[in-house]
Amino acid sequence: MSKISDAISEIQSLEALSRGPGFVNRLHPLGKLLLTVFFIAVTVSFPKYSLPGLITMAVYPAAVFLVADLSFGEALRRLRVVLPLVCVVGILNPFFDRTPVLTIGTLAVSGGVLSMVTLMVKAVLTVLAGYLLIATTPIEEICRALRLLHLPKVFTVVVLLIYRYVTVLLAEARRITQAYSLRAPGQKGVAWKAWGPLLGQMLLRSMDRAEGVYDAMLLRGFTGEFAAGREAKLRPADILWPVVWMLILLALRLFPVTSWIGNLFV
């Protein structure tokens, strides 16, 4: 029960974070969306043994964490379920690729281990980039950016409504499980025999609530587009921020920056 309440609070605090007054929050959503996609594409494009080059890509999330005044610890806490899963990516690589490609002191590192770590770093960086986008941009604005990219209205409306209904569904789940546990004292969890009617009730009630929410939206002028309420006018920063970052990321990808830095100390 408390887990459901925690999940609702989590969604709402993330949404509140995205509506913050910070510099990154106020940037145009299209620039942020394109920059995130660009970052992910560049990150994914690194060869499987290019770990040093890939690590330099962390400069972007690090900068956003600093500029947007976001807590890295909080991000890790929020992504605690996803990160272990993405780290599983490539876990079998060490078994298939045993050729040593690197020596650290007396320790030979196989290609499989290196590619596994590279894949993990890629996964963590891309997940972090996604998190930074949603932590600095409300869902309505992300969908507005998608609409500016000519994605069909039906797609963005479905995304927005699902997002709105998740809380409704969770609240309904909490109510129903609370009612159940109050009448099943001492019982841990929900008995398997009760799952059917419980899920059925939850579905019916959620549909009812979702319909109510949709009616309330219609009555207040909802026509399928969420008005985000931010300035539509482009400011120089809206263009400069993504363009400068794209150039930096491209430079990090194309030039051996880590070797240059290393040579400075040798």
Added chain:
Amino acid sequence: MSHIHMDIENLTFAYGAGEPVLNGLNLHVAEDESVGIIGANGAGKSTFLRLLVGLHFPFSGSVRIEEIPLEKKTLAKIREKIGFVFQDSDSQLFMTTVGEDVAFAPRNYGLPEDEVKKRVDDALEKVHISHLRDKSIYRLSGGEKKLASLATILSLTPDMILLDEPTVALDPRNRRNLIKVINEYDHVKLIASHDLDFIWDTCARTVLIASGKIAADGPTEQIMRDEALLQRYGLESPLSLTKR
């Protein structure tokens, strides 16, 4: 004061192929009137209010708001003039914070951001909850939710407000507060409620609905003092009246 009026003629509506919930209902609401809609459970009060804002189609008969007929193509215009407060505030409030929720309607109607801010300020001020602007919807009490729901529709500055069972789950203090807020609002009001004391405190005119028709219509005092009439339709005199 608003100068909006409503004419309803022979209004009939049924859910699907079922029995009519509203059956030939006629009503004229003049400008600036506060009308209480009372009736036993299942009398059709909520359906009636929901129908007036176009949440139920099709129906037979006619509904005209300021000469604008209630049709699918006129819904946007009508919904700009009429604000509807749901019985269940959890359905009414769906954004993150009170301020965001109150801003939802003016933004959807394409008002500039400066105007949206002013509307939000005014609406919150009217229901005396300016201090709740940044509070999460999830953290509101029942009374705060009801006032926030009212603010969400006031931000469109409607000429008429419809309230469906506004006092459900309100404690006496919040109830008193709501009465004060509603009485301060000097536009047309239609309030459906079982709480006859609330109707007594907020409405000069009362309409009693039974079996989808108007069973009685008159000054609130006259209807509320007619114990025989109320009992016939499964209602009881307001407590405050029986004490007097």
